[in-house]
Amino acid sequence: MDSFTFEPIGIIRTPFTEPKGMPIQPSGAKGIPGTVKVAPEYSRGLKDVEGFSHLVLLYVFHLSQGYSLEVKPFLDDKLRGVFATRAPKRPNPIGFSIVRLVKVDANTLHIEDIDVVDGTPLLDIKPFVPDFDNRESEKIGWLSTKAVDAEMKKSDSRFT
Amino acid sequence: MDSFTFEPIGIIRTPFTEPKGMPIQPSGAKGIPGTVKVAPEYSRGLKDVEGFSHLVLLYVFHLSQGYSLEVKPFLDDKLRGVFATRAPKRPNPIGFSIVRLVKVDANTLHIEDIDVVDGTPLLDIKPFVPDFDNRESEKIGWLSTKAVDAEMKKSDSRFT
Numbered sequence: 001m002d003s004f005t006f007e008p009i010g011i012i013r014t015p016f017t018e019p020k021g022m023p024i025q026p027s028g029a030k031g032i033p034g035t036v037k038v039a040p041e042y043s044r045g046l047k048d049v050e051g052f053s054h055l056v057l058l059y060v061f062h063l064s065q066g067y068s069l070e071v072k073p074f075l076d077d078k079l080r081g082v083f084a085t086r087a088p089k090r091p092n093p094i095g096f097s098i099v100r101l102v103k104v105d106a107n108t109l110h111i112e113d114i115d116v117v118d119g120t121p122l123l124d125i126k127p128f129v130p131d132f133d134n135r136e137s138e139k140i141g142w143l144s145t146k147a148v149d150a151e152m153k154k155s156d157s158r159f160t
Numbered sequence: 161m162d163s164f165t166f167e168p169i170g171i172i173r174t175p176f177t178e179p180k181g182m183p184i185q186p187s188g189a190k191g192i193p194g195t196v197k198v199a200p201e202y203s204r205g206l207k208d209v210e211g212f213s214h215l216v217l218l219y220v221f222h223l224s225q226g227y228s229l230e231v232k233p234f235l236d237d238k239l240r241g242v243f244a245t246r247a248p249k250r251p252n253p254i255g256f257s258i259v260r261l262v263k264v265d266a267n268t269l270h271i272e273d274i275d276v277v278d279g280t281p282l283l284d285i286k287p288f289v290p291d292f293d294n295r296e297s298e299k300i301g302w303l304s305t306k307a308v309d310a311e312m313k314k315s316d317s318r319f320t
Contacts, residue, residue, distance in 0.1 A: 001167065001199075001281060004165070004222075006166065006254070007161065007164075008164075027292055038243075045229040045230070046243055047241030048245075048302055051300070051301020051302055052299055053298045053300075054297040056256070070204060070205070080208045081208045082205040083209050083285040084206075085208075085286075091167075091202060091284070094284055096216070096286075098295055121161060127246070127300065127301060131185075133293070134295065135214050135258055135293075140289050141209075142211055
């Protein structure tokens with residue numbers, strides 16, 4: 001199949017200078033402030049964004065090198081299929097985070113609840129819409145006894 | 161900034177042979193069946209996926225040509241900044257959908273609630289985890305009077 005090439009539209013700035021010690025999910029990153037710097041040529045695309053309280057950020061796990069089809073997630077001690085995890089070492093290392101939008105200042109978005117490393121290349125911004133994006137999910141597989149721990153758990157260097 | 165090249169890990173098969181007439185969001189695609197065909201070399205990454213009732217699919221809006229920084233969404237008659245919309249004509253045309261997983265059959269995932277066109281190139285599969293992914297959002301900007309309509313609304317050809 002054809003491959004696809006994407007150019008970052010901006011960069012995500014956060015207090016996390018390395019993956020080690022980062023929260024592993026936004027639920028553990030409550031209130032952590034960051035900024036999204038959108039390249040000037042895309043500024044016009046930010047019109048109307050300020051009306052939303054939450055945004056979906058798509059970005060590249062740029063520190064992740066190569067991938068594994070089975071990984072040992074931060075929350076488990078067993079090998080799991082990578083597509084059953086949120087680990088960054090994926091065939092296509094694209095991540096998404098839902099963040100709170102605090103303020104728009106020209107092409108800078110001030111955000112909260114951010115769980116990525118400083119300098120993360122941004123691919124896309126979408127408005128979060130509860131009617132589209134929230135789900136009542138009945139089954140969360142191997143995470144069923146672990147998800148509650150995610151809030152406290154910090155990252156280490158295993159996926160860089 | 162450096163660009164990033166991604167190779168699809170599979171393909172999404174759906175009943176929608178063209179964008180015209182498609183639901184514009186999974187909330188309007190309830191029960192629509194589809195399959196995700198993962199390339200054999202990635203099969204091992206599907207281990208443990210069957211435990212989850214919902215999955216996040218990341219894919220390429222491959223029919224989308226070029227992009228606009230301001231678009232007229234299906235749900236509105238005003239031009240909106242593209243990053244305040246879910247329109248496919250984006251600088252990096254990556255989409256995400258949350259689908260219901262019905263059954264895993266080797267490297268084929270049987271899914272429901274799918275809102276993409278047949279043949280869509282798949283970039284990633286992630287488990288949907290309510291604790292990580294659900295949000296109570298207070299503000300949905302220009303969509304505040306429109307989101308309720310999304311369920312019924314069908315796509316046309318404007319974004320191909």
